Amino acid sequence: MDSAFEGGELVLATHNKGKVREFEAMFQPRGVTIRSAADLGLAEPEETGSTFEANAILKAEAAMVATGLPALADDSGLAVAGLDGAPGIYSARWAGPGGDFNMAIARVFRELEGRYGSFAAAPKEAAFIAVLALAWPDGRTLTFPGVVDGRIVEAPRGEGGFGYDPIFIPLGHTQTFGQMSAADKHKISHRRRAIDAMVKALFAES
């Protein structure tokens, strides 16, 4: 990690403060300094892609072109099995322009109840998905996926994390991402898995 970004900076092509916090925590031990697109005053590109991968590429390349620096983007979301994978790439958009995740979470429950009659009758399986895109100034762009399987719970639990964290329990655990410490979430999250895939591919470490 250190060598590839040596003497340079990595732009994190995001306007999401929760993501910035998580990437900083995960990159700091490696000595990589991150500057977010929001801090640099970069425009937020419209996410016109129909896949996580397409949107991650579009965000990374926009930030790389605007700065001339290598740029890393994350496109991510919650895929609920009982809703055929929704909200998926629309996870941020379900929270509206104000980023109201109480509203987004309420919509998850409303749509499950609409389809299955009650939350109790609905399948609970869900997954958090992240695709990272790393755009280099020489025009190469690489992508790395990460997934964590789990289930959703009806009553939000915990104040930690961001977004849909209070309703998601990863497989093999009893606490939601909202209840876990940041360090514990970062050990197993979709974002951690995507970063591990990136580090492994770029630097042949694990």
Ligand SMILES: O=c1nc[nH]c2c1ncn2[C@H]1C[C@H](O)[C@@H](COP(=O)(O)OP(=O)(O)OP(=O)(O)O)O1
């Ligand atoms: O670990 C997570 N814990 C909880 N919720 C999460 C997580 N990861 C993604 N999510 C949800 C909320 C987020 O708003 C949306 C991503 O949408 P996405 O377009 O990739 O990000 P965004 O619009 O918030 O920021 P940006 O595009 O500037 O990176 O999925």
Ligand SMILES: [Mg+2]
């Ligand atoms: Mg977005």
